[in-house]
Amino acid sequence: MELKLEELATRLAGSVQGDGRVVLHGVAGIKEAAAGQIAFYADSRFEEWLARTEASALILPPDIDFDRLPSIRVADPRSAFRQAMEIFHVDGRPLPPGIHPSAHVSADAQLGAEVAIGPHVTVGARCRLGDRVTILPGSVIGNDVIIGDDVLIYPNVVVWKETQIGNRVILHSGAVIGDDGFGFLTRDGRHAKVPQLGHVVIEDDVDIGANTCVDRATTGVTRIQRGTRIDNLVQVAHNVTIGEDSILCAQVGIAGSTVVGKRVTLAGQVGIVGHIEVGDGAIVGAQGGVTKSVPAESRVSGYPATPHGLARRMYAALRNLPDLVREVRRLAERVRNLEDKQERSE
Amino acid sequence: MELKLEELATRLAGSVQGDGRVVLHGVAGIKEAAAGQIAFYADSRFEEWLARTEASALILPPDIDFDRLPSIRVADPRSAFRQAMEIFHVDGRPLPPGIHPSAHVSADAQLGAEVAIGPHVTVGARCRLGDRVTILPGSVIGNDVIIGDDVLIYPNVVVWKETQIGNRVILHSGAVIGDDGFGFLTRDGRHAKVPQLGHVVIEDDVDIGANTCVDRATTGVTRIQRGTRIDNLVQVAHNVTIGEDSILCAQVGIAGSTVVGKRVTLAGQVGIVGHIEVGDGAIVGAQGGVTKSVPAESRVSGYPATPHGLARRMYAALRNLPDLVREVRRLAERVRNLEDKQERSE
C-alpha cells in the first residue's frame, strides 16, 4: 500500500510541514526506519535520532523545531503512529474462511459465519463458535466450549472443556486455558487429587500470551474480565478473578482464589499469594512478591511487597548496610572510650 | 446424578440435621453454590456465607450452631466435601477407547486394553502403553517410551524418547517431558552442546502441570518419585531427583543434579540452584532463592533462603532500616556532643 504524506496527514487529522507529496509505503521505529517509511518522535531519549533517522518522514509534536525531513504535526505523535500502523497494516485474517480437511471438528459443533479452521485442529463435542472465529493449526478445543465473534486462536493452543470465551479475544500460541487447578487434599502425607469441577470465563477484548496458563476453578469460575491483557508464560490459578483493563506482564504468577482489580498493572515476574485482593488501579513493580492485600490505587514493590516509596528507601539503605554495620561498630568503640574515661574520672 | 441428602450422609458416614429428603445434584463452593448443590463450611473466614449461601444443604462440623439449611455433620467437612465431589463427579474418561483415524501410531507400538488415542496424536516406534491409557489430541510420544496403566495425557503434551511413566500419572496440556537437558561445554568462549544421553522416569501417581518441563538426564536419570504433584510452568532440570509426595507450586525452577526429598513443599516461583539437597519435609516459601542445601523438616524463605523465623525478622527489620539509619546518625551526633564536652572538661 502506498500513500502520499499529505493523504496520510488527512487521515491522521494532522498538518503537513515540508513536501506533502513524499510517497510512503510503511511505518517503522525511528532507529530502524528506511526510505519510504514514516517514523515518529515523542521521547527525548531518542533525540539524537532526529538527525540520524533514515525515514522519509516523521510524525512530530506541533511545537518541535525540525525541518530536515517532511513531517506530520499532531498533538499525540505516538497515538497517530499507531493509527498509521493500522492504515498500512491491512493484514486481514491469517487464514481464509473454511475448514481444513485435516481438522477434526465434532459433528455437533455449531459454527458461525466465515469461521476459519486450520490444519490438525480439533474441535470437541457441542462447541459453539461465533462469526469469523479463526483457529490456527494444531490448536485443540475441548468439549462444550463457547467462543464469541472475531476470536483469533494462534497455533497449538489448548482451550479445555466448558471454557467460555467472549468476542475479539486473542489467544497466543501454546496458551492453555481451562486445564485443572492445582488442588489436592493431603491425608497421612499423601496428596489426593480434588476434582476440578469449575470452568474458565474469558470476557471480551482479552489477550492471553504465549504459553500462559489459566486454570479452571475447583468449583465456580476463574474469570478474566473485559479488556485485560496478559503477556507470555503467566500463571493464573484456579478461582482467580482479574478485573477489567488490567495488564499482566510476562512470567507473573497468581495463586488460587486471589482477586485482582480493574486497571491493575503487574510488572514482569510478580508473584501474588492466594486468597488476597489487589485493589483497582494498583501497580506492582517487577519481581514483587505480594503476600497480603494491596489497597486500590497504591504502588508496591520488592519482597515482601512494600509501598513503593518505602521500598526504594529500604533498598537504598540495604546497599549501604555494610557501611552502617562498620559505622555502628566504630560508634560502639567511641562509646566504650567515653565510658572508660568517665569511669576513670569518677 | 441425583441423591437425597440422607443418602449422601450415609456415603459420607455423617449424620443428618434437618430435612434429609432434600434432593442434590452437585457440589459447589459456599459462595458460588446454587439450589440443588451442597457446599461445606470449615474456615471462619467464610462465616458470613453461612447466612448468605444459596446452597440447598451444607456439610458442617458436628458442633456448629446452624439450622437455616439441612446439613450433614462430619468430623472433617473438607474431606467429606472432597468425597462428595467424587460421588457427583462420575466424569468417566474424556475420550472413549479406540484410536482416532488421524492419529499416527507406530506399527510396532504395543498397546494395552482400552487405550484411547485422540486426533492428531503421534506415538513413536517401540512404545509400550499400559491399559486404559488416554492420550488427548495433538500430543506427541517419542520412540521407546514406556507408559503404565490408567495414565491420562492432556492435549499437546510432548513425551520425548525413552521416557518411562508409571501408573495413574497425569500430564497436563503443553507439558514437555524428556527434552534435552541444558548442557554445554565452553571452550574459547563458545558453547558446544553436550549430548544428553540419559532419560526421565516419572513414577506412579505423579501429576505434571501445564507447560511444565522435565529435562532428560545428561547421563543417568531425572526422576520424579511416587505421589509428587507438580503445578504449571515449572522447570525441572537434567539429573534432578524429586522424592515421594512432594508439592511443587507454579513457576518453580530446579537446576541440574539437585536432589529434593520426600514430602517437600516448594511454594510458587521458588528457585533452587544445582547440585544441592533439599531435605525431607522441608518447606520453601514463595519466591525463595535456595542457594545451599536445606536440612530435613526445616522451613526457609527469602533470598538467599534463610530459616523462616530469621527471614521474617530480617524483612521486618529491613522495613525499618531507613529509620535505623536515621537513628544511628542521631546517635553519632549525640556521641560527638559527649566527646566534645568531655574534651572541654579535661
Next chain:
Amino acid sequence: MELKLEELATRLAGSVQGDGRVVLHGVAGIKEAAAGQIAFYADSRFEEWLARTEASALILPPDIDFDRLPSIRVADPRSAFRQAMEIFHVDGRPLPPGIHPSAHVSADAQLGAEVAIGPHVTVGARCRLGDRVTILPGSVIGNDVIIGDDVLIYPNVVVWKETQIGNRVILHSGAVIGDDGFGFLTRDGRHAKVPQLGHVVIEDDVDIGANTCVDRATTGVTRIQRGTRIDNLVQVAHNVTIGEDSILCAQVGIAGSTVVGKRVTLAGQVGIVGHIEVGDGAIVGAQGGVTKSVPAESRVSGYPATPHGLARRMYAALRNLPDLVREVRRLAERVRNLEDKQERSE
C-alpha cells in the same frame, strides 16, 4: 557400538593405563555408570566415587594416583568425556528424510535436500527450508519463514510468520518464536493493541529451550545472535537483541528493547527491565532483578541487582540486621547513661 579402551584412547589422544582391551559400549556419570561404560573424574567433590564407581574404566587427569580400574589419561577429562559421548552417541537424525503424509506443507514452500517432516506438521506459504532440516510432529511453521541448513525443530514448536532462522539451530518442544510482542497503547484507561509488524531473527548455532517464547519486534527485529544458548521457559520480549555466545538459564525474562551483549550469562529466573543494556561478558546471579544497565565484564546479583561483592556483603549484613537493631538499641541506652552522668556531673 563397541570399542576397546585402547581404541577409544587413540581417538581421544590419551594414554592407556591398565588393561586396554576392556570392551566399552557407552558412557555414563561416575555415580550411575555400570559395567561396560566409561565415566570421567575431574572434580574433587566426587572423589569418594573413585572407590565406588561400577564403571569398567575411567577418563582421568595424568597425575592422579589410581589403578583400581583401567583408565585413559588426558589433560582435560571433561572435554575428552564429551568427545566420548559423541563417539558412542551416533544417534543420527530422529526422523528419516521425507514428508509424512499427514503433514500439511504449502505447495509453494521451497524445501532443501533431505528435509524430514513428521506427522501433523504444518508448513505455511512461501517458506524456504534449507538442507537436512528436521521438523518433528505437531510443529507449525507460519508463512514466509526462512530456515537454514541442519536445523532441528522438536515437536509442537510454533515458528510464526516471517521468522528467519540460521544454520544448525535447535528449537526445543513447545517453543514459540515470532508471536506478537506485548504492545498496547492506553487511552482513557483502555489498552488498544499496537500491531506488531517486525519479526524475529535467530542466527546460526542457537539453541532455544522448551516452552521458551521469543516475541516478534513491534517494528524492526528481535535478534538472537550466533552461538547463544537459551534454556526452557524463558521470555524474550519484542525488539530485544541478545549477542553472540551468551547463556540464558531457565525462566529468565527480558523486557522489551533491552540489548544483552556477547558472552553474557543470565542465571535462572533472572529478570531484566526494558530499554537497558547488559554489557559483554556480564554475569547476573540467579533470581537477580536488573533495573539499570550493567557494565561489560561485571557481575551483579540480588534485587535490585548490585555488584556481586557488595551484594554478598549486603545479604550477609541483612542476616545480621535483627542483631544490629538490638545492638543499636543497647548503644542508645549506653549513650543515654553517659548523657545522664555527664548532666549530673555538670
